[in-house]
Amino acid sequence: MGNDPDLINDHGKQPFKYRLKGYFSPGGFQPGEKKLVQKIDFFILTFCCLSYFLNYLDRSNLNNAYVSGMKEDLDFRGNQLNQINTVFTVGYIIGQVPSNLALYYVKPRIFFPSMMVIWGALTMVTASVQKPQSIMAIRFFQGIAESSTFVGTHYILGSWYTARELGKRSGIFTSSGLAGTMISGFIQTGIHSSLDGKSGLAGWRWLFIIDGLITFPVVIYGFIFFPDTPHTTSAPYLSGAERHLAISRVPEVPAKKPLTWRFLKTVLTSWQWYLFVVLWIIAGETESFSSNALLGLAMKASPTRKYTIAQLNNYPTGVPAVGIISTLFWAALTDFWGGKRYLVAYFIGITGIATSIMILKSRETSVVFAAYYWAGSVYACQATFFAWANDAMRYEDDQLRAVVIASMNMGSNAVNAWWSIVFYGANFAPLFTKGMWAMIAASIAMIFWATLLVFFTSRHEKRRVDEVTRRDISELRYSVDDENAQLQ
Incomplete structure (x- = not known):
């Protein structure tokens, strides 16, 4: 389609309707590629999305349990x-x-499910605790196990999908986690109404038991069907030709090599490591309204209105619902616009400033709810920013890409570990005044940093294209000289 002269306008570009049709047609133009993409979509996305859904379900159930009786018990x-x-x-x-x-x-088919076994078991153990300190110990090890899912999946997606396909898949994956957050409230409401007091256990304890149990069918599915990476896959549902095609779609991966001090130096001297890590640190704090469940805490601490347990669990689900819509919209749109992920940064900056002002200036319940729901849209940065990092590092060393992606989330969580206490502690509810001003500052920083990153990524891409062009010209010149030599 792209080479048909009838589909090219006077400016040398395809008309919008043809670009739109091509965008939503899965696969590329190689024989068998459409079928291959459909297969890896099914087996990779089903496992990764279910895993991340359960990951967030197990993570967000603590806040649901807190407002459903655990605080008092x-x-x-x-x-x-x-x-x-x-x-x-x-x-x-x-x-x-x-x-x-x-x-x-280690084969992802082994590593991912093994981590799920650990965090699923720890979730169930939480049902037996008798004091907050016991939950602290459990959640520490649960955090280690759950750390594999988010950044690990983005590494896997970058290993299988082309730049044209990556944003949509990252968006679908990220939305599954938000769905876990959203559904957790409804699950807790159902469990509390049907199981509270059954076998002598409070409803919030049953929540941890059930959330842990439903993890294990996905574990079995992952052990059997997850396809690893294009260069290591032995999945029975992929033919030999499809495995070769999968490898040809992505940059060549060098042979595995041991970690060395030289590699550490490479990481610490790469601009990608610094700029993308700081980007995600800032982005992580622009998610603070949602990631710290502020709406539920504000409702719980409201001095003027008493909310029921069902309302405390159900009303905040609108925040991740908005996040899912925003994530899918921006992931698809930035793919369609050729990977302009930075547009999301400007949207987030405006959103953070506007919603903070709404909460600071208004005491109307409807306005405050609207601000918190709108703030849920900043979740769009999860899919787009990790896709941005994968795009920018597609031709870099695979080890470096793995470390940069992991470091992004590590840096964000390192800051959030104290940021949430300083600005969004539960004792600051319901107004979180300091947090509102912190959000405004983070949003302004987001706009500035994204602009800086656009400059570096554009310059790097231009340099890479120039290097490839020079290499191609050199190879062509060598081929011509060799042919002339043979003729003489």
């Missing part, structure tokens, strides 16, 4: 909920880079 005091989340974050930080490097040496 375990006698939570002060900022203990935030302290537990911080301990989880510390474990999550520790596991980031080792987990992504492990995928470079």
